[in-house]
Amino acid sequence: MADGRLRYERVATLIEEQIARGVLRAGDRAPSLRSLSRHQRVSVGTVLEAYARLEARGVLEARARSGFFVRVPYAERAPEPRVRARLVAPRRVGRGALIAAVMDAAADPRVTPLGTACPSPSLLPYRTLNRFLRRAIADDAMHGARYDGTRGSPALRRQIARRAVLHGCASDPDDVIVTCGATEALHLALRAVCCPGDLVVLESPTYFGILQVVEALGLRVVEVAAHPRTGIDLDRLAGVLRAHRVAACVAMPTVQNPLGASMGVAAKRELVELLAGQEIPLVEDDVHGDLVFDLTRPPPAKSFDQGGLVIYCTSFSKTLGPGLRVGWVEGGRFTAAIERVKRTTTLSTPSLAQAAITALLASGAYERHLRRLRRAFSEQVARTSAAIAREFPPGTHVTRPAGGFVLWVELPPGVDAIVLHRRALARGVSVSPGPMFSATGRYANAIRVNCGHPWSARIEAAVATVGRLARSLFSPSH
Numbered sequence: 073m074a075d076g077r078l079r080y081e082r083v084a085t086l087i088e089e090q091i092a093r094g095v096l097r098a099g100d101r102a103p104s105l106r107s108l109s110r111h112q113r114v115s116v117g118t119v120l121e122a123y124a125r126l127e128a129r130g131v132l133e134a135r136a137r138s139g140f141f142v143r144v145p146y147a148e149r150a151p152e153p154r155v156r157a158r159l160v161a162p163r164r165v166g167r168g169a170l171i172a173a174v175m176d177a178a179a180d181p182r183v184t185p186l187g188t189a190c191p192s193p194s195l196l197p198y199r200t201l202n203r204f205l206r207r208a209i210a211d212d213a214m215h216g217a218r219y220d221g222t223r224g225s226p227a228l229r230r231q232i233a234r235r236a237v238l239h240g241c242a243s244d245p246d247d248v249i250v251t252c253g254a255t256e257a258l259h260l261a262l263r264a265v266c267c268p269g270d271l272v273v274l275e276s277p278t279y280f281g282i283l284q285v286v287e288a289l290g291l292r293v294v295e296v297a298a299h300p301r302t303g304i305d306l307d308r309l310a311g312v313l314r315a316h317r318v319a320a321c322v323a324m325p326t327v328q329n330p331l332g333a334s335m336g337v338a339a340k341r342e343l344v345e346l347l348a349g350q351e352i353p354l355v356e357d358d359v360h361g362d363l364v365f366d367l368t369r370p371p372p373a374k375s376f377d378q379g380g381l382v383i384y385c386t387s388f389s390k391t392l393g394p395g396l397r398v399g400w401v402e403g404g405r406f407t408a409a410i411e412r413v414k415r416t417t418t419l420s421t422p423s424l425a426q427a428a429i430t431a432l433l434a435s436g437a438y439e440r441h442l443r444r445l446r447r448a449f450s451e452q453v454a455r456t457s458a459a460i461a462r463e464f465p466p467g468t469h470v471t472r473p474a475g476g477f478v479l480w481v482e483l484p485p486g487v488d489a490i491v492l493h494r495r496a497l498a499r500g501v502s503v504s505p506g507p508m509f510s511a512t513g514r515y516a517n518a519i520r521v522n523c524g525h526p527w528s529a530r531i532e533a534a535v536a537t538v539g540r541l542a543r544s545l546f547s548p549s550h
């Protein structure tokens with residue numbers, strides 16, 4: 073074991089030295105597994121282990137069917153955004169019209185989709201899923217002919233609970249309620265714990281779908297700044313909890329949308345304990361959690377939940393397909409209340425999609441698919457980030473996401489993201505303007521860029537178009 077470890081570390085060091093000496097440069101292909109194994113007299117498995125470590129450290133990136141490549145170092149990219157932690161008073165949310173307008177415009181299939189956070193269908197296992205769908209119909213043609221129960225398919229809830237254990241959660245299938253996507257999960261969670269007029273804490277910036285749910289439920293929000301790498305600022309959160317009566321906190325501790333931030337394990341525990349100290353429920357949105365670039369998936373905040381106060385919400389939308397509309401909520405002590413709300417909204421989740429996903433999970437194909445998907449996203453994020461550094465005006469800042477497939481881009485002050493969105497759309501490209509991600513009207517000069525599609529001439533041209541437009545809106549005298 074110790075020898076094996078030394079061997080792969082030796083191989084990893086060799087590659088790092090070649091990069092340091094400039095023998096291997098950014099974008100170069102690393103030696104093939106076979107050739108390096110021959111030259112170094114180690115097994116192919118040892119080289120693969122070394123490359124996997126280098127990939128996790130951000131030195132190499134794997135590209136589907138092409139091998140490993142030296143990553144474009146972050147030093148050659150645009151700098152990271154800074155946190156501007158301004159405290160803003162609680163307020164009602166009124167972002168619905170802007171969000172609807174941007175989403176409707178982006179739905180046009182002729183538009184190059186740098187706006188909505190959707191993975192390319194080419195990366196999703198829809199053929200395998202279709203096979204499982206056909207098989208599910210052949211096994212039991214009655215799927216559409218009866219209710220699956222409000223909590224959802226018992227077999228799917230068992231599969232979900234089994235996977236959760238791998239991530240440190242002591243899940244019980246009885247606590248899992250299958251939902252129509254994470255949007256329904258978030259809606260049910262907040263309806264179960266809040267009444268109209270209540271105050272909820274959100275991260276800033278936050279996923280605009282959360283703002284829509286909060287707006288629809290007539291809640292007020294107070295936003296706490298999230299750091300682009302480490303997530304919600306816990307000191308400021310503690311300050312808000314001292315100053316206000318808060319009904320719930322909604323956060324994305326792993327791969328935050330839009331920042332891609334992931335809180336460390338200790339910070340997640342502290343977040344859970346801080347809220348539990350005042351009996352405040354944490355609604356954890358973990359939609360991008362399976363898409364961390366690291367070798368191991370970090371535990372969700374739910375894994376530190378002692379008192380049943382964390383309501384875990386997620387879905388298969390980003391990993392298997394948004395059209396399946398299958399997600400779930402683990403409600404802790406609020407499970408019965410959530411079930412009551414679901415009974416009055418969608419009553420139950422469509423059975424056929426649940427059956428196909430259950431079979432996919434049981435087959436082991438999901439984990440293999442996730443490994444490929446994470447690699448593809450990591451490459452696409454790196455390429456888009458490098459293109460932004462080339463094409464966007466000086467003074468642009470870009471996040472280094474821990475996973476997922478979106479970049480948060482802060483343009484120089486004075487560039488109006490809503491104008492940029494309109495002009496880009498007129499040229500057939502969608503982007504999501506920053507003001508969609510906050511109830512406060514902040515982030516006027518930021519956009520979120522979707523990297524869910526494989527890098528291609530079309531995507532490259534679309535990034536260049538947005539960059540050119542941003543330059544034209546940028547006046548250095550500002």
Ligand SMILES: Cc1ncc(COP(=O)(O)O)c(C=O)c1O
Binds near residue numbers: 386394
């Ligand atoms: C963080 C986050 N939560 C929830 C959702 C909604 O997911 P679903 O399509 O499963 O409703 C999304 C989709 O973009 C998301 O990014």
